[in-house]
Amino acid sequence: MTQETQYDLIVVGSGAAGLSCAITAKERGLNVVVLEKEPVFGGTTALSGGVLWIPLNHHGRKQNPADSVQAVRTYLMQETGAFYDEESVSAFIENGPRMVDFMERKTQMKFVPTLYPDYHPDVPGGVDIGRSILAAPYDIRGLGKDMKRLKPPLKTITFIGMMFNSSNADLKHFFQATKSLTSFLYVARRLANHIRELALYRRAINVTSGNALAARLAQSALDMGVPILTSTAAQRVVMEGDRIVGVATKATVANGDVERILRARYGVVLACGGFPHDIQRIAKAYSHVRRGHEHLSPTPESNTGDGIHMAETVGGVMEIRFKEPSAWMPVTRVDLGNGEVGVFPHLLDRYKPGVIGVLSNGKRFTNESNSYHDVGAAMVQACKDLPETVMWLVCDKATLSKYGLGYVKPSPMPIGRFIRNGYLLQGQTLTELATRAGIDPTALEQTVREYNTGAVMGEDPAFGRGSTSFNRYLADPANQPNPCVAPVQNGPFYAIKLIMGDLGTFDGIQTSVVGEVLRRDGSAITGLYAAGNDRASIMGGNYPGAGITHGPNMTFGYLTALHIADTADRDAQAASGGQTVARQAVPT
Template identity: 40%
Template sequence: MPASDAYDVVVIGAGAGGMTAAAVAASEGLSVLLIEKTEFVGGTTAWSGGMVWIPANAHMKQAGMPDSASDAAAYLASTIPEIENAGLRKTFLARGPEAVEYLEDNTEVRLQPVKTYPDYYPEQPGATAGGRVLEPVSFDGARLGANFKRLRPPLPEFTLFGGMMVNRLDIPHLRQFGRSFRSTLRSLRLVSQYALQRLRAPRGTTLHLGNALAARLYASLLARNVEVLFGSSVERLLIEDGAVGGVQIRDSSGGRPIVARKGVVLATGGFSHDKNLRERYFPAAAGSVSAASPAGCGDGLRVAMAAGASIGTSVASPAYWVPASRFQRADGSPGVFPHTVTDRAKPGIIAVNSAGKRFINEALSYHEFVLAMLRDGNDATTRSFFLVCDRRFLWTYGLGRIKPFTWRIRPYVKRGELIEAASIGALAAAIGVEPSALSKTVNDYNAHARMGHDPAFGRGTSIYQRHLGDPNHSPNPCVAPIEQAPFYALRIYPADLGTAIGLKTDGHARVLSKDGTAIAGLYACGNDMGSIMNGNYPGPGITLGPALTFGYVAGRHLAQTGSEVHARQRGRA
């Protein structure tokens, strides 16, 4: 329960964008209330890789990695053909580095460059091989004290031993456990630290990736006395004289108004889990699978549209896509595993459609992969797709939520999650594919894969693809034959990571009305804000980069020139 019913700023949604806006506004001396309808902060960010795409950032300069706003603009122009939101992309390039520096100077957020993570289209003008991507510095969750329980846990499938997070640099060492003295020592140290942490916490407290970013933002709120109201939803915006001056909320005590003297920031996470909006804006072949946080149900869009806000629908794609597999956890809860970077680009796996044919270069970005699925599916929601590999691949790299070096494969097979067969023909029959078609696909692939080639799709021919492959496999880190029985198939589905359609905003993150003017006192960021990339996916972190940037922009604008609304609702200060 908040101590007051009036604040300078009210933020709706505790994902990266919302927490950034709240932290910045509070750092600027404003009183802030953050309203979150779930019991956790973090949103989809807490499940994500935590990558933040900010071209020409200060960390790149410090590392001696060349970049410029003009190079980044050229790259975006080559990967985002639409003119929509060109002004917002210009704002993003200008203020993104500023946002990072402000957050690191004034909050608990700490980022570091990922020096070897290429842009997704490295052949395009202005692309870089790394450095534009920033990742959160690891964070000790114990610093949150009792509030650690309020941080959304990472997906259990991305942890080890029931709650241990590992960062990118740990993974190669864990794979070399028992084969490298240095890697074995490092792995044993990680596990020992985790064991000690579990004596005082329900999961590991050494946080990485998106969980570390969410924790750092939450720590920033706690340090600046930002009140967080959990388990509360916003029913409508309060408007007087054409300006937004607060919200009507509903929580366990009932409904009541809360005044926002300067403004309201919408950051509720888009509409990934709203059935009606998905049917309205998504292609039929996209189905209903989402890898986004279940809290993203379009709440922000609905209250904004009721207040006269405009929605931007001129996008290349209505969402950001990822292939995903589905399963049921031991506790009975449904699980969705996003196949981003862990398996598709590794050597010895292919993706096939229901005709048993390859349809995509498996090492392309997850967004491009699903676009190919949607094209191949021809709007048919029943079209099936599978990842196909052999015993060697499954043991070495894992598949979906099945981790490398898993001895007990039988439980996954018994549940029907993983399909196993002694031959490719038998595997085809098991997944409902014509055996001769799948056998021809695998034989054609193998004939060239033994020499490290993929003439059909050119897999492993860009620095981005090779970055995701296995650097210890030659001659092509992305290509190897599929020939060691038994053989395996895993069904995958088109899924979204977040929505690209959202509220139209200006360069100050103010929400625009249908006539193109700013609605006084109303801001949006994160996935409630229409994507500045228009549903294109130029590189890792192109959702979190703009979320942090425009959350920062909104917080600064509220502090400097935000609309002062003298509402007469109950609780007026």
């Protein structure tokens, strides 16, 4: 551990927002340190899809030259509703593309375009392509000895530890491996390379998605001389007079815990990942939890609202304002064996033809091919008078064999252990399946019968599955005339039980546009900033597109760092009697 105790800037949290802030500040000449209470860095970012929603970035402009500032503004006005913030939206639109250019020019960060439509492309200002970009795959051997400190991905979204690319093109080859020679050869190469990596390094080396985003940002910070102090928890921010001057920390080392004060000349940035595991706060914020219903978050268990608590103790304000305080994600609990339990986020199966979602009353309640957040919000509302906030995904044998369901992989992978451990329920008839699941059997029979009437023709008159480009993007283009719709008809039938989870919180600390933590009277707490999910989202509790967490989080982390560096420059100039000062970072 570095013995230095004086810095220009202290960043608490090693996710995308915190690292973006640290990198930008370091590039501007500040002496920066990043604190991370876990023994590994990357936070929620390392578990994520690694997608950024950055309208008008240079990759997207090539895909969609017709996109415009006005279209983006119109879309966000529609999406954020009463929480539309003109100043923050303008700052995001202006600085998002600049942040991307800066990262690609100055760091190890590389992005690739995706084919993601906005999640609501039919809303005014929405587009079918050009706003979401993805972290390029990365060989983590570039991290050297720090490779072991990179947070691994969720086990449930890997295949024997191998990661898939969030662009969806990667997964399509795996679904087609038994039907296409090109896909078979692609999968064979991927598996061979992965097995070689496991033999040599005991983990995947060529990482994708959020693991690639976290690795590239961490590598950039470390290359620039920014220490990332893992196993170092921030206990409280230190205030002298009316300004924040540092952080009290507790570090776990080989011979015990070490407590010390780290001082910051120009500021402390709280980027601790929001409050998805703050039990007391989510009990107030989440309506289904208030009703006594279960919630299971796949985010890091260390995201316990530390940054919010620290801000509140010195006058910062955090209120639950948004109708949807989190990015909802329906999940299943997975028995990984040997007493280990995993969480599986349902990112893909709901879009596939032949899969429907029903409540315990046996009825469908939403378009299953909408985004995870929209389906989650509909699920919370639909279950408000039911004993549990749950939905069941139901399909027949042909659909299960073709696409899998949840953690259950497609044919030829065996399904026996999932039936034995109760993750996957099976019934020779819909009535038998419903009885085993605790679903109303008569209602389920009627629901499937009504659904099948339109499904045989590729239609869903009840909820309009397949009606948007986003619905169709994650479905099966080979299934025509509607990639999202096919009947549920020949037994045996299968079901899995989904409960509510989240990808991170939306409500957060009230800040200025540049991230200054504000008191209730609107004044800024000098030297204290919030970034990432610690800061209230500009999306107002909605989820307009793939990457609306990382995109704004990295943009505002970048913007916060620029503000702090500008403040430091002004202070240095004033101290020198108005002369321009060439300020250098203090060596570590």
